[in-house]
Amino acid sequence: MSLNIREFSSSAEGFRSELESLLAWDSVSDAGVQQAVANIVEQVRLQGDTALIEFTNKFDRRNVASSSELEITRDELALAKGRVSAELVASLEAAAKRVHNYHERQIQPSWQYQEDNGTVLGQKITPLDRVGVYVPGGKAAYPSSVLMNVMPAKVAGVSEIIMVVPTPDGVVNDIVLAAAYIAGVDRVFTIGGAQAVAALAYGTESVPKVDKIVGPGNIYVATAKKMVFGVVGIDMIAGPSEILVVCDGKTDPDWIAMDLFSQAEHDEDAQSILISPDSAFLKAVKSSMDKLLQTQSRKDIIKASLEGRGAFIHVENMDEAMDIANIVAAEHLELSMDEPEKWVEKIRHAGAIFMGRHTPEALGDYCAGPNHVLPTSGTARFSSPLGVYDFQKRSSLIYCSPEGASELAKIASPLARGESLEAHALSAEYRILQDEKGE
């Protein structure tokens, strides 16, 4: 079984524009989706549970009569956990613990400092009150995503975490529910799609309104999240998952082939790119792929993904590889090479960086500790992995001493008048101390 993967050389003319075409991804939802989602969101906002039940019955082919049927209790989650194998529960618990430990390092404490005249400045940092976590149902039901979305919120100290997960035809996924139990989700509703996003954003009689919605979903979910952005906070809208492997040519080609497969097996739009200065190694990885592909249970998806969006890029040297990595700004960047700690200095943009031959993305996906919710499609240029900081927010603190206020007012007053905001100026000037007003 031979794969037909694009091959590029960085020295070829037009490489840069070919790279741009390779990376291009347009996630814009069409007008039809926009209209459908706008309608669903509006109905749920206005009619609450009535609309939520109607859409759930329609889209998930269910027969829910009352909103109480939409909730899964903590007791039921515990029962689901009991139905999962002991080995899998142990892995979920070990992963949850590692993810928890890593994210504890991200907690940001409030801070303040005092100036000589007694004025105090700072920032008070507090957790969000209530968060909604969207978990896809059906074929792409990932318990690991439950852990990755819930743990940072737990570590941040969010008081209440509401999970929504669609159950098409009423089928629940025990591993997902077990993960929700282990992660400490407070309430679970079996709703999905734009209707679940709307319910979380506006609240219904049964679903409490949250302050932020996180978690992946299909185009309807993504469109709905973008639509309610501002009413609630949202995380980044995720595109297809991608990996960029940079290898010096000295890692086992089978390992690299499988690392690329592990990304490609997600779906047909996933992207796997390999960069190396060693053309013989690129050929060896290609041979490994051809050899290993037929053994893969998801070989059709892997083939479609690699042939549709995959690429091998031959570069002149490692410096050039790092330049290309910064252009790609990959969600997952694997530095499979000697002394990755030196090369990582040159990386400015990446969601997560996997260093060394023994660090495949799969370890980060599940249990290394860092979050697997990462910026896709080059958005690592301006955004970050999901983290505790996404579930904390800040309030500026300003406490002026009378002397401090008097000094600041003398700076603020001309600025306010320069902006023709006289009441601002007067409000400041009232705080100039009497014995200084004659200055």
Next chain:
Amino acid sequence: MSLNIREFSSSAEGFRSELESLLAWDSVSDAGVQQAVANIVEQVRLQGDTALIEFTNKFDRRNVASSSELEITRDELALAKGRVSAELVASLEAAAKRVHNYHERQIQPSWQYQEDNGTVLGQKITPLDRVGVYVPGGKAAYPSSVLMNVMPAKVAGVSEIIMVVPTPDGVVNDIVLAAAYIAGVDRVFTIGGAQAVAALAYGTESVPKVDKIVGPGNIYVATAKKMVFGVVGIDMIAGPSEILVVCDGKTDPDWIAMDLFSQAEHDEDAQSILISPDSAFLKAVKSSMDKLLQTQSRKDIIKASLEGRGAFIHVENMDEAMDIANIVAAEHLELSMDEPEKWVEKIRHAGAIFMGRHTPEALGDYCAGPNHVLPTSGTARFSSPLGVYDFQKRSSLIYCSPEGASELAKIASPLARGESLEAHALSAEYRILQDEKGE
């Protein structure tokens, strides 16, 4: 001149729903605006400078022939600064210095830690490469906003800061340009509206593509920012500005009246609310307002704002005032009272908290140090003041030792197989050390 301001009592029946109505703000842009903005964004994306010049000439009534006419050089900024009064320049410089000092406390360093088996985990924190700052032109041209949007990006270490500011009829604002010079803006383009947002998001022949766009603007700018969100990062979409003053009744009523005016004078949609347990004090502030209003240069705006969206709320006690403050989640919260440092403990949601009788919002607006770009319309429940953290992003670091990888692979493998992701499992299992595979 008597103001007709709503008065509420927290003990009255239906208070909670009246409060909700008072706070309600729908910032959704209508279909006409959406369509117009979508068209502008698309034209600029496809035609670059040609469309940018065409829209600029049309909307700003200009006669630009070539894209070079759209740029203002650093030398011209320096000349503009020379035309501003020495007092105002000194205030701008003093404010810039204080804002810089405060924001330096927000710089987040990279971090990592090593586990016993040699595995290293951490996060690399880096500045964004290039940022666009939108500055409104015309009547609402605020040099203080230039400082507040640019300084955190400078402190974060952003390499290039591009400012856009529309100049309707070709009129430039010297104070705004002076602020841009002082803040250290790298390039300035005299463009605005949705066309400026599109130019920054997609790049044109003359305007470089940025990674994030920040800064306030009208409904067209806000709609365009929301539209390009994902292509670039954006800050929060701001609603009208608001202040909530909680006073124990012992601050000079004139001071509180002017603090409320300073918010109301922004525009007719601005919101000023006063809460106190002291009904005589509420009456005194009302008298101060009636007395002071006629002296105000912006009295028409102040009147419209206070009568349209302002309110006085009488509460039973301070605890209740704090509860209401948490419901409002105000952009600006003034705690004008004894021992504000005790009461601030009860505040969970606010953009900025101004503590004590000598800390009017106006000092924070200009020069106290904290940012004046703050979450509005209750979004302080989930978002934060603009800060250095908005111009840094994170990359997870994972460097597994062979022993560490082997251990992690044994956790990851069952999880991957539980998700039917076989290549993930195999990619992990390849890293299980040979002498452990028989376990």
